Amino acid sequence: xxxxxxxGLAPADRRRIIIVDDNYAVxxxxxxALEVDGHEVPAMASTIEDALTLVAxxxxxxxxxxxxxxxxxxxxxxxxLRARSIPFMFITGFGDVVELAADLSQAPRLEKPADPDEIxxxxxxxxPTRK
Numbered sequence: 001x002x003x004x005x006x007x008g009l010a011p012a013d014r015r016r017i018i019i020v021d022d023n024y025a026v027x028x029x030x031x032x033a034l035e036v037d038g039h040e041v042p043a044m045a046s047t048i049e050d051a052l053t054l055v056a057x058x059x060x061x062x063x064x065x066x067x068x069x070x071x072x073x074x075x076x077x078x079x080x081l082r083a084r085s086i087p088f089m090f091i092t093g094f095g096d097v098v099e100l101a102a103d104l105s106q107a108p109r110l111e112k113p114a115d116p117d118e119i120x121x122x123x124x125x126x127x128p129t130r131k
Contacts (some may be wrong), residue, residue: 004121006039006065012039013038013124014038014039014064015039015040015060015061015062015123015127016039016040016041016042016058016059016060016061016062016065017034017039017040017041017060017061017062017064017123018041018042018043018044018045018058018060018063018065019031019034019041019044019052019063019064019104020044020045020046020049020054020057020063020065020066020069020074020077021044021046021064021066021069021091022046022047022068022069022070023066024046026066026113027044027046028044029101030064030116030119031044032089033119033120034119034120034123037120038114039096039123042058042059042060043058046069047072048069048074048076048077049078051065051074052080054078055059055077055081055084055086056080057079058076060086060089061086061087061127062086062088062089062121062123062126062127063077063078063081063086063087063088063089064088064089064091065078065088065089065090065117066090066091066092066093066110066125067079067090067092067093067100068092069126073120074090075100075104076103078090078104078106078107079104082104087127088107088126089108089109089110089119089122089123089125089126090107090109090110091109091110091111091112091114091119092109092110092111092112093111095113105126108122108126110122110123
């Protein structure tokens with residue numbers, strides 16, 4: 001688990017991360033863990049429509065996406081991120097039940113409740129250190 005006394009990352013390792021999840025408690029807990037580690041969470045969304053707006057209007061380095069938003073597939077949001085060359089990862093409480101299109105199935109996929117350290121390691125792998 002993330003150490004709440006951590007002072008954060010070096011500036012070159014900090015990322016701007018958007019979170020898309022329809023469960024506010026999960027999204028807020030994830031936001032807290034990311035911010036404790038030194039990352040910035042400029043915005044969160046809980047619907048496909050709001051998420052697409054975030055992708056279009058918010059500058060970010062990586063995105064964390066819940067696979068299922070109240071029965072709607074996250075695939076349009078993932079494709080919008082890919083079109084902007086923004087890396088993303090999926091988190092889900094449904095395991096492998098939610099199938100993804102082949103072009104999206106290679107993105108990292110973590111099971112809820114995801115270990116914050118595993119999320120942080122995935123973010124670091126998706127978005128290398130800035131130069």
